Amino acid sequence: MHILDRRLNPGGKSLGNRQRFLRRAKALVRQAVRDASAQRRIREVDQGGEVSIPLGGVGEPSFRRSGSGGVRDHLLPGNKKFSEGDRINRPPSGGGGGNEGAEDGGGEDAFRFALSQEEFLDLFLEDLELPDLEKRKLTDGESHALQRAGYSTSGSPSNLAIARTMRNSLSRRLALRRPRPEEITALEADIAALERSREDPEKLQALRGELERQLRRAQRIPYIDPLDVRYRRFNEVPKPVAKAVMFCLMDVSGSMTEDMKDLAKRFFVLLFVFLKRRYKHVDIVFIRHTHQAQEVDEDTFFHSPETGGTVVSTALEEMAKVIEDRYSPDEWNIYGAQASDGDNTSSDNARTAALLTDRILPVCQYYAYLEVGRDGDSLPIGFINRETDLWRTYSRVRADGITIAMRKVRHRREIYPVFRELFQRSPQGTAKEATP
């Protein structure tokens, strides 16, 4: 008999099986991931976790008899009152009280399992990409970082690579057989002993000669030779800015219903998750506005009711102010996402356009405007394609050749397609143009 401890064996033996399963069930899992993400808070959306997919999609069929019809025999334990010949009504479930050999997992219509954070996000953001980002940042290229790039034989003393130098020195000393200090000490000790004992003068003579040779050799072969010296080498590489800030701007005036806010939230969630995948550090700034704007926290942003008129420029001003105060465009990638029902005080339109063109867009990586509408009022009869104040204003801005993404959304099922459209990976990498 042998007892083996297998606990220390490498785990994750079924990883390959899991990957195959996820690939197989990809479409189903993707849908489940999107459904699951709709119910979470912005910051929690990328936590991974449990999803549920329909069992039918990953079934393993086999030849088996159907569960109903025909003539069947049931043998059941626990008879209490029946006698032979009794007639019993069928149990309502139809299958009868005793289906023998219940199939494993049968009867469940959905299949639940947990995804890791990585798996979750991979599926969530599959095929999406930041538009035009890398290029712009690299050409700006203000910040550089030093990167280790091996060793060189010349350099400044502060970059001396001591370990490497000593390694070279040691191998050279070994190769040239430079006597080690211990060997010399040992020789000297031997000589001293012989001198004291005064025996064997011949050997003493030989040892003395040997010591002298060794000492000479040690002198000829330096401990550290200029040949050994190495310096750490650095290359300058342009450093991508690894921080991003996302501005969520939302109109919270009376005309924005809870449904509209919910639509906006979903869009912000997607953008947040997406940015988080690309940057080490992502800040979010929530700015809500009526006829005045204010920076608030997430809960207030989405849930506290406000009343008042609508002056969009206040929000843009607030955003510009926050950027000036805290987020220098040199260090931060700035993303703006604005959600509104499109109302604006008409006198404010010109100012809004000017603010956007002159102060916001020049420092932004990306600015998206999302116009939310009520479900059902998609096409008012007689007013085909009625454009809102804000939409017209932004369209004019865009007509001047400045990039700004604009979309209209009326139902939550449109959010994800719209988001995908905005960030779709395109062959040219310039996927910013937009039509509603």
Added chain:
Amino acid sequence: MSIAALDGDALLFKGVEWDFGTIRRAYEAIEEIAIGELGLNVYPNRIEVISAEQMLDAYSSTGMPLFYKHWSFGKHFAQHETLYRKGMRGLAYEIVINSSPCISYIMEENTATMQALVIAHAAFGHNHFFRNNYLFKQWTDAEGILDYLEFAKGYVAQCEDRYGQVAVERVLDATHALMSHGVHRYPRRKIPDLRSEQKRELERREHGERMYNDLWRTVPGKEKQAPDLTDVQRRRALLELPQENILYFLEKVAPRLAPWQREILRIGRQVAQYFYPQSQTKLMNEGCATWVHYYIMNRLHEKGMLGDGAMMEFLHSHTSVVRQPDFDDPYYGGLNPYALGFAMMQDIVRICEQPTDEDREWFPDIAGSGSGIAVLREVWANYRDESFVSQFLSPHLIRKFGLFHVADDADDPKLRVAAIHDERGYRRIRQALSRQYDVAHLDPDIQVVDVDLGGDRRLILHHRVLNKVLLDEGDTRQVVQHLADLWGYDVVLREVDATTETVLKEHVASSRHVFG
């Protein structure tokens, strides 16, 4: 240990903690009883301690320690893991593998008592059954299975490298779907030998490489003579029809499969064959293991090697394993093989040692024969569930379980109680229950009956419908599709009533030509 010995204390362990010394001591004490008193004959044992995650791993690939990769195992893993993490389902205490040496996996989380129980149950109970039951002797090759699985795993991985994961997955999916009909159900002359399987594959390939000569391609062949197509008998004999082993048939005859695809079918077939006896002996196998652990644990307690606390823990676990909820209990999920198997084993011992008049009448051969253990060993070796029930289910037990037989005819609006636990019912209940364990009842009888060689090469299968129970519509459609893909041409599966020979239903599928 030394202190315990000084105290004259024979306890194997105290408390719940264990180490490898504990396991070794427990194993030796158990072995003494199992071999010395019960006379069990087992494969050499190997006991492997594993963690919960490894147990989940083993679960998901049909309990085998190594297996090829397939998405369905990943699915099972995810399923078990989710249930386990939520605390909705515990893990098995052990998994035992029918191999030589016999490998028992035991979980690190088990208490010392549970480890002893598991060793008695798996390393001796199941092990003895694997080694001695005639079905296992006939159908499985315990010495070769681990090497064969290693080969299968390597072979599938190699195919994945060469032909791509998706292509291999298609073949495996189709193979898995047909696995229940990839076994030879009747004994052959040759005893299975899995070691030579690998050699055969290698030799076949080498031979192919050696014999390959491109010149042969250019040699003009003889005009092929049109075969005499009217001779149905000859054709069927040539194709070994009718054939119930569908995977075997496809492996040998399917016209469009590549050699590696045939080899994968073969692997599926070998694995299915290996598991074939297990489905026919579930009741006996568990009954045997449960009876053995119950006997051994009691003896350990009698010898003073198991404390009272440990004994209570054991009894708690044992009784929950052998619980049989009544049919109207919300926990009812069919007859519990542990409960019925264990009760029947106990009953046989009772009949041998303290028979009643009724037993003498029903079991004249064994009643009062004295040695229950000898009879049990004989039973374990020579029966399977079906014959075991039809031979040994006693009236005493039928009364104890309150078994009754309900006939369910879909044409009849009401169910009818056909037999209960009374004089008139014993034999009928025994017969009906035994039928449920019959092979024909476990798997639908489906056979390849003909190929339309003269026409469109359509493959024709028949399902002989028993008691008018048809195949499950949705599943069958998918499996027939897999079948058609493997075959490469159209396939029709006819459901034929076994008594009247009328065709009740037809499933048709055309090949999607995914296998070249």
